[in-house]
Amino acid sequence: xxxxxxxxxxxxxxxxxxxxxxxxxxxxxxxxxxxxxxxxxxxxxxxxxxxxxxxxxxxxxxxxxxxxxxxxxxxxxxxxxxxxxxxxxxxxxxxxxxxxxxxxxxxxxxxxxxxxxxxxxxxxxxxxxxxxxxxxxxxxxxxxxxxxxxxxxxxxxxx
Amino acid sequence: xxxxxxxxxxxxxxxxxxxxxxxxxxxxxxxxxxxxxxxxxxxxxxxxxxxxxxxxxxxxxxxxxxxxxxxxxxxxxxxxxxxxxxxxxxxxxxxxxxxxxxxxxxxxxxxxxxxxxxxxxxxxxxxxxxxxxxxxxxxxxxxxxxxxxxxxxxxxxxxxxxxxxxxxxxxxxxxxxxxxxxxxxxxxxxxxxxxxxxxxxxxxxxxxxxxxxxxxxxxxxxxxxxxxxxxxxxxxxxxxxxxxxxxxxxxxxxxxxxxxxxxxxxxxxxxxxxxxxxxxxxxxxxxxxxxxxxxxxxxxxxxxxxxxxxxxxxxxxxxxxxxxxxxxxxxxxxxxxxxxxxxxxxxxxxxxxxxxxxxxxxxxxxxxxxxxxxxxxxxxxxxxxxxxxxxxxxxxxxxxxxxxxxxxxxxxxxxxxxxxxxxxxxxxxxxxxxxxxxxxxxxxxxxxxxxxxxxxxxxxxxxxxxxxxxxxxxxxxxxxxxxxxxxxxxxxxxxxxxxxxxxxxxxxxxxxxxxxxxxxxxxxxxxxxxxxxxxxxxxxxxxxxxxxxxxxxxxxxxxxxxxxxxxxxxxxxxxxxxxxxxxxxxxxxxxxxxxxxxxxxxxxxxxxxxxxxxxxxxxxxxxxxxxxxxxxxxxxxxxxxxxxxxxxxxxxxxxxxxxxxxxxxxxxxx
Numbered sequence: 001x002x003x004x005x006x007x008x009x010x011x012x013x014x015x016x017x018x019x020x021x022x023x024x025x026x027x028x029x030x031x032x033x034x035x036x037x038x039x040x041x042x043x044x045x046x047x048x049x050x051x052x053x054x055x056x057x058x059x060x061x062x063x064x065x066x067x068x069x070x071x072x073x074x075x076x077x078x079x080x081x082x083x084x085x086x087x088x089x090x091x092x093x094x095x096x097x098x099x100x101x102x103x104x105x106x107x108x109x110x111x112x113x114x115x116x117x118x119x120x121x122x123x124x125x126x127x128x129x130x131x132x133x134x135x136x137x138x139x140x141x142x143x144x145x146x147x148x149x150x151x152x153x154x155x156x157x158x159x
Numbered sequence: 160x161x162x163x164x165x166x167x168x169x170x171x172x173x174x175x176x177x178x179x180x181x182x183x184x185x186x187x188x189x190x191x192x193x194x195x196x197x198x199x200x201x202x203x204x205x206x207x208x209x210x211x212x213x214x215x216x217x218x219x220x221x222x223x224x225x226x227x228x229x230x231x232x233x234x235x236x237x238x239x240x241x242x243x244x245x246x247x248x249x250x251x252x253x254x255x256x257x258x259x260x261x262x263x264x265x266x267x268x269x270x271x272x273x274x275x276x277x278x279x280x281x282x283x284x285x286x287x288x289x290x291x292x293x294x295x296x297x298x299x300x301x302x303x304x305x306x307x308x309x310x311x312x313x314x315x316x317x318x319x320x321x322x323x324x325x326x327x328x329x330x331x332x333x334x335x336x337x338x339x340x341x342x343x344x345x346x347x348x349x350x351x352x353x354x355x356x357x358x359x360x361x362x363x364x365x366x367x368x369x370x371x372x373x374x375x376x377x378x379x380x381x382x383x384x385x386x387x388x389x390x391x392x393x394x395x396x397x398x399x400x401x402x403x404x405x406x407x408x409x410x411x412x413x414x415x416x417x418x419x420x421x422x423x424x425x426x427x428x429x430x431x432x433x434x435x436x437x438x439x440x441x442x443x444x445x446x447x448x449x450x451x452x453x454x455x456x457x458x459x460x461x462x463x464x465x466x467x468x469x470x471x472x473x474x475x476x477x478x479x480x481x482x483x484x485x486x487x488x489x490x491x492x493x494x495x496x497x498x499x500x501x502x503x504x505x506x507x508x509x510x511x512x513x514x515x516x517x518x519x520x521x522x523x524x525x526x527x528x529x530x531x532x533x534x535x536x537x538x539x540x541x542x543x544x545x546x547x548x549x550x551x552x553x554x555x556x557x558x559x560x561x562x563x564x565x566x567x568x569x570x571x572x573x574x575x576x577x578x579x580x581x582x583x584x585x586x587x588x589x590x591x592x593x594x595x596x597x598x599x600x601x602x603x604x605x606x607x608x609x610x611x612x613x614x615x616x617x618x619x620x621x622x623x624x625x626x627x628x629x630x631x632x633x634x635x636x637x638x639x640x641x642x643x644x645x646x647x648x649x650x651x652x653x654x655x656x657x658x659x660x661x662x663x664x665x666x667x668x669x670x671x672x673x674x675x676x677x678x679x680x681x682x683x684x685x686x687x688x689x690x691x692x693x694x695x696x697x698x699x700x701x702x703x704x705x706x707x708x709x710x711x712x713x714x715x716x717x718x719x720x721x722x723x724x725x726x727x728x729x730x731x732x733x734x735x736x737x738x739x740x741x742x743x744x745x746x747x748x749x750x751x752x753x754x755x756x757x758x759x760x761x762x763x764x765x766x767x768x769x770x771x772x773x774x775x776x777x778x779x780x781x782x783x784x785x786x787x788x789x790x791x792x793x794x795x796x797x798x799x800x801x802x803x804x805x806x807x808x809x810x811x812x813x814x815x816x817x818x819x820x821x822x823x824x825x826x827x828x829x
Contacts, residue, residue, distance in 0.1 A: 027686050039547035046403045046549045053398030053778065055686065055766050091545040095552045096534075101542050105534045109527035109556050116519040123515065124504055 027064065034067045034077050035060075038084055039094040048094045161226060161305040164214035168255075168299045171207035171262070174200045175292040182281040182288070194281055198269050201284060204291060205266040212259045215252060215304050219245045224320050227306045228252055234322035234743045236713035241323050244333045247340065248323045250457060251304035256337075257453070258294040260344040265291060268348055276365065282355035290347050293479050297472055322743040325715070329395050335387035339411055342381025343449040346414060348373045350446035353439055357490040360497050367425055367438070372803060374442075378422060379799045381415045386792040397749040397764040399682070399780050401788065404553040409532045410452030413525055417445040420521040427514050430576070432501025436491060437518070439498065443487040450480055455532075509578050513571040520567060524560045531556065558611055562618060565673055568666050569622035572629055590628065595621030615677040619670050626663045626670075633660075657804045664798030671791030678759075678784030686766070688774040697779040700761055701725040704775050705733065707768075715739040717750075720765040720775045724754065736765035736777070759783040 035050030042059040045052055049067070052060035063084070070080045084092040096102035181197030184190070215228070220242045224230045232245040232252065247256040265287040272280055298304060308315040349370035356366040388408065389401035402408060421441040427434045454476035491498070504511050531548045538546050573587040599617035607613055634648035641648065653660040687695040689704045696702070706721040719737045723730065734752035741748065747767075754761040762780040769776055 036551075039549050041547070045400075046405050047400075048549065048551070051398075051684075053396070053400075053764075055776065055778075089545055091535075091547045094547060094549045095555075096538065096546045096548065102538055102546060105531065105538070105548060105552065106556075108530050109523065109560075112526045112530075113519070113523045113560075116523055120512075120515045120519055124512065 028068065030071050031064050031067045034071070034080050035064060037077075037081050037094060038063060038092055041088065041091065160214055160218065160223070161307060164211045164218075165299070165303060165305040167207045167211040167214070168295060168303070168305075171204045171211070171258075172292060172295040172299050174203045174207065175288045175295055178204065178288040179285045179292065182284040186281040197281070197284055198273065201262075201265050201269045201288065204288070204295075205262040208255075208259050208262040208295070211305075212246070212255055215255060216243060216246050219243070222320070225307045225315065226304075227308055228304045230308070230320040232320070232323050234320040236743065237322050237328070238714075240333055241328050244336075245323050247336045251298060251302050251306075253336070253340075254294055254298045254302070255304050257340060257344060258291060258298065260337075260340055261287070261291050261294065261347060264344060264348055268351075272369070276355075276369065278359045279352065279355040279361065279366070282358045283351045286351035286354050287347060293475075297475060301472055301475065319743070322714075322741065325739070325741040325746045325748045328714075328741075328748075329391055331387045331391040331394075335384055335391055337384075338380050338387055339384030342377055342384050343411075343414070343453065345373065345377030345380060346418065346442075346445050346449050348377070349442050353442045354487070354490065357439065357494050357497075360494060364428055364432075367428060371425070374418065374422065374425075375799060375802055378415070378418050379796065381411070381418065382792070382795060382799075385411055385415060386789070390789065393785070394751060394753065395748070397751055397766075397778065398684075399751075399760075399762045399782050399785070401785070404528075404531070404550050406532045407452075407456050409528050410448075410455045413529055414445045414448040414452060416521050416525040416528070417441055417448060420518045420525075421445060423514055423521075424518050427511060431511065433504075433511065434514075435498040435500065436495065439487075439491050441518075443484075443491070447480060447484055447487075450476065450483070454480065508574060508581075508584065510571065510574050510576045513567060513574050517564070517567050517571060520560060520564045524557060524564065527556045527560060528553065561673075561676075562611065562614055565615070565618045565622060565669070568669060569618065569625040572663060572666070573625055587625075587628075591621045591624035594624040609680050612677050612680045615673055619674050619677075622666065622670050626667050629663055630660070653801060654804070655807045657806045658802050661798045661801030661804070664801055665795050666798075668791045668793075668795030668798055671787045671794055673791075675784050675786065675788030675791060678782060678787070681783045683781040685779045687777050687779060688769050689777055690774050695777065695779070697761075698781045699727050700779075700781070701728070702763070702777065702779060704777070707775060713742075715741045718765070718768070720763075720777065722752070722763060722777070724761065734761070734763050736763045738765050738767055755786055757784075757786050760785050 032050040036048050038049040040047050040049050040052040040057060040060045040063075042052070042054070042057050045054070047053070047060075049060045049063045055061065066083075067080055070083065075083075081093070090096060090102070096105050098106050178197045178200035181193050181200060185193030185197055217223075218226050218229050219233045220239065222229070222233065222235055228249060228251050229245075232249045233242050237245075245252065247253040265284070268287065269280075269284060272283070276283070349366075352366040352370045355361075388411065392403065393399055393401040418441075421438060424434050424441060425438055428438050454473065457472055457476075531552050534548050535546050538544065569591060570588075573584070573591075575583065595617040598620040599613050602613055602616055630649050630652065631645075633652040634645050637643065637648040637651050638645055641651070643651065653664075683698050685695070685697045687697075687702075689695045689702070691704045691707060694701050694703045701724070703723040703725070704720055705723050708719045708721065710717055710719075717737050717739045719735050722734050722736070724732060724734055731754070734754060736752040737750035739748045739750060740746070749764050749766070751762060751764045753763075760780075760782045762782055764778040764780075766776040766778050768774065
């Protein structure tokens with residue numbers, strides 16, 4: 001590690017690396033509670049506004065400021081979320097609402113599981129019925145006994 | 160130079176076409192010389208793509224900034240290894256890299272099978288070269304890596320370039336993409352053999368025996384690529400998220416899931432002659448999901464932080480996928496008679512059934528990920544509304560599916576092939592169930608209330624016990640006979656059936672990973688502003704900012720926070736997270752500092768200075784158990800390598816019934 005004595009460099013570095021505005025004051029439990037329902041739309045992450053890690057994120061930072069301001073005005077969580085939907089559309093939500101066409105996003109994975117289970121059940125039934133059809137007439141006990149004797153003989157040889 | 164590179168690609172494209180036609184016509188007209196010539200064309204394609212790749216890499220290292228690609232992804236100050244990594248750092252270069260890897264795989268397959276599978280090989284060559292020709296077509300005629308800056312009638316040299324994206328200037332990024340691509344590209348080989356066996360109406364499992372090792376090695380590359388990507392995200396992005404459910408991350412996971420299902424169900428075909436159609440579907444799905452993943456990364460159809468710049472290549476991928484999928488579906492349907500099962504299921508409580516459920520759950524997980532990834536596009540097309548499908552969706556849907564899969568990981572190996580009696584099940588499950596339940600009760604008593612976390616830890620204990628019991632029972636039997644100690648007996652046991660016991664080791668790796676994933680539920684995070692000399696707290700850690708230092712090198716300027724860390728009042732050392740500003744791109748990045756331990760990681764990110772320049776803004780996180788993910792990977796790697804060791808004993812498996820055309824063919828062949 002080396003220390004730089006260049007004040008010009010330090011000025012550039014500090015200007016470039018410092019945060020333009022203190023962002024931490026907006027990361028409160030109340031802001032997080034509302035933010036967890038809202039998607040960060042910066043396209044650089046798939047996080048919610050609550051857990052977007054970029055303090056200066058072009059979307060989440062102003063969104064957190066907005067949530068904090070609306071909370072200060074005494075608005076409820078639902079009202080704040082609705083104000084985001086009014087402005088951004090449904091994409092403001094971290095997950096689509098479970099209604100209308102969008103409910104398919106929630107339903108389809110479980111339909112797929114159910115369909116898969118049905119397929120497995122059909123497969124088992126089909127193959128089990130084959131087995132029943134292929135089982136044929138009962139075996140002659142003498143034949144079974146002869147096989148048993150052979151097995152015993154082979155096992156003795158192994159010992 | 161660039162003209163030579165572009166010419167090599169044009170020639171490679173022509174030779175790939177020649178190889179396809181030569182293979183097919185040679186086979187059709189029974190002309191051995193044409194088949195031999197088509198094989199040699201494969202080597203020529205490799206040589207030409209290698210020349211083109213060599214020229215691009217030389218241009219990147221030498222700094223030929225007349226080339227658009229070089230100027231966009233390299234610069235003079237970048238270290239040599241990052242200049243080399245810039246080969247796959249951008250759209251055009253990565254497609255050239257894809258082509259190079261596929262050409263290499265194709266040459267290796269052609270060489271190793273030159274005297275084998277005379278029926279199948281021409282079609283294998285044709286499939287491999289069709290895929291190669293597709294990628295060569297893209298980089299020859301659509302987006303060339305050898306494009307130069309032209310101003311008027313002259314070529315302009317920019318003097319220096321933008322450099323590789325700073326986020327990619329990290330050591331795992333040098334290895335992560337090649338590993339992932341080795342996986343993506345590698346699945347072309349088993350697919351080519353499967354396709355060829357369908358065309359030639361092969362009744363047996365020749366294609367599976369031939370490609371088993373390919374598939375395992377390719378799966379290992381894919382696993383390594385995914386885990387390296389997770390490791391990179393954890394260490395570079397500054398918030399410890401190793402998996403973000405980003406569309407491009409999901410795209411790499413999808414073929415991995417289907418390949419995992421294939422690796423399991425293929426055992427049913429080898430041992431019982433069952434699930435032949437299913438295996439064809441799985442390997443085809445894996446291949447097409449690889450191509451789909453490549454399409455997703457490059458087409459701009461979904462927004463992603465990973466995506467390359469948008470380009471016009473999306474429609475070519477869609478066409479290739481449509482034709483390929485239609486061809487595969489037609490062939491599978493047309494050859495159903497040759498894919499009939501040779502055995503039947505004797506009992507619902509059997510290893511065969513557990514494989515069916517395992518495949519079902521894996522495929523359900525694959526569908527859930529694919530569905531969540533594409534749903535925003537589907538929803539917008541249907542309703543006209545843009546929507547977001549983010550982490551909460553994927554976690555809510557995939558966590559229960561993943562836990563059920565973990566449960567099956569423990570159940571499957573305990574159930575015998577053909578049928579298991581309830582008595583033997585009771586014997587096998589008693590102690591693992593007791594262990595899992597005991598751990599859950601102990602955790603509840605210790606105050607843990609998170610339901611999924613409790614279930615996950617319980618299942619981890621259950622599965623770990625089943626695996627240990629399997630090793631113990633086998634090793635004890637060998638030890639009783641040979642007199643060797645248990646450890647030596649366990650090694651002997653593994654050597655006798657490397658695939659089975661290597662598989663168990665892989666399962667143990669997965670258990671370790673689940674332990675790591677579960678730790679996420681207990682993470683702590685704080686964003687704090689601290690004046691130098693002051694102390695902040697997170698969990699049982701105290702953080703004292705001792706100093707802020709600055710510096711620079713040719714590539715970037717840095718600010719570094721020196722933070723003395725104490726745990727419960729005891730000093731445990733200093734961490735030095737860093738904020739960088741890359742000079743060429745003017746892009747800031749974070750170099751986090753991590754104190755890694757088996758029980759938890761302390762993770763510090765220096766986000767910058769506060770607006771009054773007096774306080775350091777530190778994002779501090781505690782991630783419990785996260786190291787077990789990386790440990791799990793090493794165990795998985797070891798287990799997979801064990802699977803690749805030839806077993807000491809060749810095991811025979813009884814088949815209960817032979818039916819259908821496939822069965823008759825098999826009987827005649829014998």
